[in-house]
Amino acid sequence: MTQEEYRAAISRLQPSREAVDRLLAIPEEQPKRRRPIRLGSLIAAAIFVVLLLGGTVYAASHWFRMSAEPTLTERPHKEVDGPTQPTDPPKPQVGIEIEDAGSGNYVGFTLDGFSIPGADTRGTNSMQSWLDYHGLAQNAALPGKAEGAYQRYYAAAPDGELLCVEVLDRTGIGYRSYFTRYETELVREGTLNGLETVWLRIVEPGLGDTWHLFCRDAALGCALVVSSSRDFARCEEVAEHLALVDTGVPIRRSDTKTVFGLGRVELPEGLRYWENVPLAVELLNAASADPGQDLTALWRSQILSRKDGSNLSISVRGERFDYTKSQSATLLKTGELNGHAARWYRNVNYTDPSLTTQGPPSTILVIWYEELGCEVEIWASQEETELHPGELEEIAAKLEPVPVVLTEEAPVEFHGLAQG
Amino acid sequence: MDKQAYTEAVRRNSQRVFLLALSFTRQRQDAEDVMQTVFLKLWKHPVAFSDETHMDKWLTRVTVNESRSLLRARARDPISYDELEALGAVAEQPEERELIAAVMQLPESLRAVIHLHYYEDLPVKEIADLLKISQAAVKMRLLRGRNLLKSALTEGELK
Numbered sequence: 001m002t003q004e005e006y007r008a009a010i011s012r013l014q015p016s017r018e019a020v021d022r023l024l025a026i027p028e029e030q031p032k033r034r035r036p037i038r039l040g041s042l043i044a045a046a047i048f049v050v051l052l053l054g055g056t057v058y059a060a061s062h063w064f065r066m067s068a069e070p071t072l073t074e075r076p077h078k079e080v081d082g083p084t085q086p087t088d089p090p091k092p093q094v095g096i097e098i099e100d101a102g103s104g105n106y107v108g109f110t111l112d113g114f115s116i117p118g119a120d121t122r123g124t125n126s127m128q129s130w131l132d133y134h135g136l137a138q139n140a141a142l143p144g145k146a147e148g149a150y151q152r153y154y155a156a157a158p159d160g161e162l163l164c165v166e167v168l169d170r171t172g173i174g175y176r177s178y179f180t181r182y183e184t185e186l187v188r189e190g191t192l193n194g195l196e197t198v199w200l201r202i203v204e205p206g207l208g209d210t211w212h213l214f215c216r217d218a219a220l221g222c223a224l225v226v227s228s229s230r231d232f233a234r235c236e237e238v239a240e241h242l243a244l245v246d247t248g249v250p251i252r253r254s255d256t257k258t259v260f261g262l263g264r265v266e267l268p269e270g271l272r273y274w275e276n277v278p279l280a281v282e283l284l285n286a287a288s289a290d291p292g293q294d295l296t297a298l299w300r301s302q303i304l305s306r307k308d309g310s311n312l313s314i315s316v317r318g319e320r321f322d323y324t325k326s327q328s329a330t331l332l333k334t335g336e337l338n339g340h341a342a343r344w345y346r347n348v349n350y351t352d353p354s355l356t357t358q359g360p361p362s363t364i365l366v367i368w369y370e371e372l373g374c375e376v377e378i379w380a381s382q383e384e385t386e387l388h389p390g391e392l393e394e395i396a397a398k399l400e401p402v403p404v405v406l407t408e409e410a411p412v413e414f415h416g417l418a419q420g
Numbered sequence: 421m422d423k424q425a426y427t428e429a430v431r432r433n434s435q436r437v438f439l440l441a442l443s444f445t446r447q448r449q450d451a452e453d454v455m456q457t458v459f460l461k462l463w464k465h466p467v468a469f470s471d472e473t474h475m476d477k478w479l480t481r482v483t484v485n486e487s488r489s490l491l492r493a494r495a496r497d498p499i500s501y502d503e504l505e506a507l508g509a510v511a512e513q514p515e516e517r518e519l520i521a522a523v524m525q526l527p528e529s530l531r532a533v534i535h536l537h538y539y540e541d542l543p544v545k546e547i548a549d550l551l552k553i554s555q556a557a558v559k560m561r562l563l564r565g566r567n568l569l570k571s572a573l574t575e576g577e578l579k
Contacts, residue, residue, distance in 0.1 A: 001519065001569050006538040009516035010523070013507065015438040019452040023430045023459045027423045307552065309485055 063216050063223070064189070064198045106131065106247045107167060107222040108149030114241035116157045123154030123164075127247055136249055149245040162229040165238060167222065187232070192239045199232060211235050217244050257406050260316045260374045261298025265398040268391065271304045271312075290405065298402055304395075306388070312380035316401050320368060320375055323348050332363075338397055341368045346382060365392040367399070374401050426463055429475060434459070436540075437483050443535035444487035446524050448507065454486045461486075480540065484532070484550050491528070522572040530565035533558055 108127035130151035152166040187199040195215040202210050213226040213235045222244065228234040267273070301315035323329035323345050332344040345364045363385040365378045376399055378392045385392065421429075434455060441454035461482055462475075469475040507524060508517035523531060536547045544562075548555045 001538075001566070001573065003538050003541070005515075005519065006523070006534075009511060009519040010439055010535070010539055011435070012510045012512075012516060013439060013442060013520065014435055014510070015452055015455055016448075019438075019455060020430065020434050022456060023434060024427060026460055026463050027426060309481060 063196065064214055104221055104251055106136065106249045106251060107217075107220050108146060108151055108245045108247055109153075109165065109167060109224060110149055110243045110245060111153060111165070111238065111241045112243060114238060116155050116161070116163065119155035119157045119163075121153070121155050123152070123156070124150060125152040127151045127245070131247065131249055136252060146245050146247045149247065160229075161234070162227075163234065163238065164227045165224060165242070166227075167224045192236060193242055195239065195242070197239065199235075201232075213239055215239060215242070220244055220246060258318065258373075259404050259406065260318055260372070260401045261300065261404060262302065262314060262316050262376070263298060263400055263402055265395075265400070267304065267398070268394045270307055270388075271391075271395075273302065273304060293404065298404070306384070310381070310384050312378065312384070312392075312395075314376065314378050314395070314399065316374055316376045318374045321366075323364065329364075337365075337367055337393060341370065342366065342396070343368075348379075363392070365396055367396055369401055372401060372403055374403070376401055421463060421465060426459075429462060429479075430459060432472075433476065433479055437479055439539060440480065440483045440535060441487045442507075443523075443531050443539075444484075444491060444528060446507070446531075450490055451487075454483060454490055457486050458482050480542075481550060518573060519569075522569050525572070526565055526568055530561050530568065533561040534565040534569070537562055 441451035508520040
């Protein structure tokens with residue numbers, strides 16, 4: 001039997017048309033997951049955020065810019081046990097400048113008098129829950145009218161319409177930039193409901209258009225985005241009902257001149273590197289105060305793979321975070337590990353910046369490096385951790401976070417890693 | 421993963437995933453169940469693939485794992501000759517029908533190795549990594565599989 005004969009014969013066998021149709025229907029069967037993530041990814045902080053370094057600018061507004069050309073020559077890379085490879089090609093960007101972003105208070109909004117009958121609003125965050133999640137309000141109730149304010153309002157209507165309104169959080173950086181991923185058209189600029197407004201249409205191949213208003217309140221120094229899958233008229237209707245609310249909670253100002261990376265470490269037996277997210281070397285090489293520091297060896301986060309295919313992940317950030325404030329997580333124990341303070345959590349659910357919970361319950365080992373002011377986390381599913389006792393501690397013993405001091409403030413992307 | 425990329429992945433890989441699953445399960449319905457699970461996992465996969473090769477390897481690995489899980493969960497009766505005939509009935513040439521039936525009659529451990537090597541064109545080392553066996557074991561299974569197929573096809577001995 002030759003390879004050609006085998007292939008010719010076995011290729012006669014095909015999955016049934018019905019089975020393939022069921023595969024193609026999978027995205028439609030799970031709209032609540034897919035669309036919120038797409039819209040959310042457009043407007044949430046999780047998208048790669050970088051400094052605007054140049055490029056042709058469509059909009060000359062002092063607070064809003066959109067590049068005609070990608071302003072970076074390359075995007076962050078990923079690696080799968082092999083040479084570093086580029087991921088997606090660069091995309092056009094939208095940049096928002098929030099004046100005095102590092103001062104003042106966090107701002108939410110209300111939509112008094114606006115609602116979509118029968119809409120599923122489970123993707124909505126109240127301002128209170130968002131502040132609690134980020135450990136900003138010390139679980140204190142917000143005063144007065146801020147009590148009913150949203151940080152994010154998300155509605156999926158029965159007819160398929162999607163609507164999202166979100167405050168662009170202010171984390172101490174003047175610019176926020178969005179890789180819009182798809183063809184982006186600046187339609188016009190103007191004023192709506194007292195807010196400086198930019199109308200933006202984004203075309204996503206195969207899925208049609210989405211419409212967006214980027215709105216800015218100069219007095220409060222904050223911006224928000226209204227996104228609709230229907231049309232601009234819906235965005236404008238929502239904007240007319242918008243009322244911004246000062247929460248009275250002061251913005252947390254961080255040291256944004258220090259970021260942290262992790263070096264590649266020798267792994268315990270049975271583990272291998274699967275995927276690494278590096279520091280954005282192209283930015284940090286120019287911004288590092290120490291030109292001799294090898295930033296290419298540093299990673300923002302790492303995913304490790306066990307022989308059975310299950311994964312665990314490691315990441316670093318420049319602040320302490322208590323999972324019990326925002327989740328069903330329980331603090332299993334505290335102690336010392338290799339001379340550093342350590343905490344073990346159970347029942348932690350992965351929650352992305354839009355507070356969407358994903359994945360199975362996890363165990364986390366958190367190590368606080370007092371002298372550096374950063375925290376390293378090792379995540380693994382609870383079930384897997386029980387199958388591999390001592391594994392997290394063994395990995396932790398080999399980890400070493402490395403601070404990178406910058407000559408300029410780090411882009412927002414790195415805020416989570418900045419020394420707090 | 422966006423819908424367009426997912427749809428393209430289904431079009432490009434559904435038969436490959438189906439055939440790999442079938443090489444384990446030998447049951448069309450089971451293979452289609454595995455295929456459904458694999459692509460659901462692909463849709464839910466939280467991390468972007470660096471390129472098509474990365475995704476293809478991920479699909480192969482998940483298909484192998486899911487097929488084995490299904491076999492562990494369902495201790496099925498041995499496949500009947502009628503079922504083998506039904507599988508091979510799609511082939512137009514008698515030789516192809518015989519080849520499909522002969523491969524499907526191989527023990528599971530040999531069948532998967534034969535398929536991964538002859539259809540997926542994977543080298544011995546990659547098959548060993550996928551199936552978590554030694555390279556020597558892969559070579560041995562290839563040899564035994566070839567010999568069994570040879571005798572089945574030349575002597576018409578379908579057991």
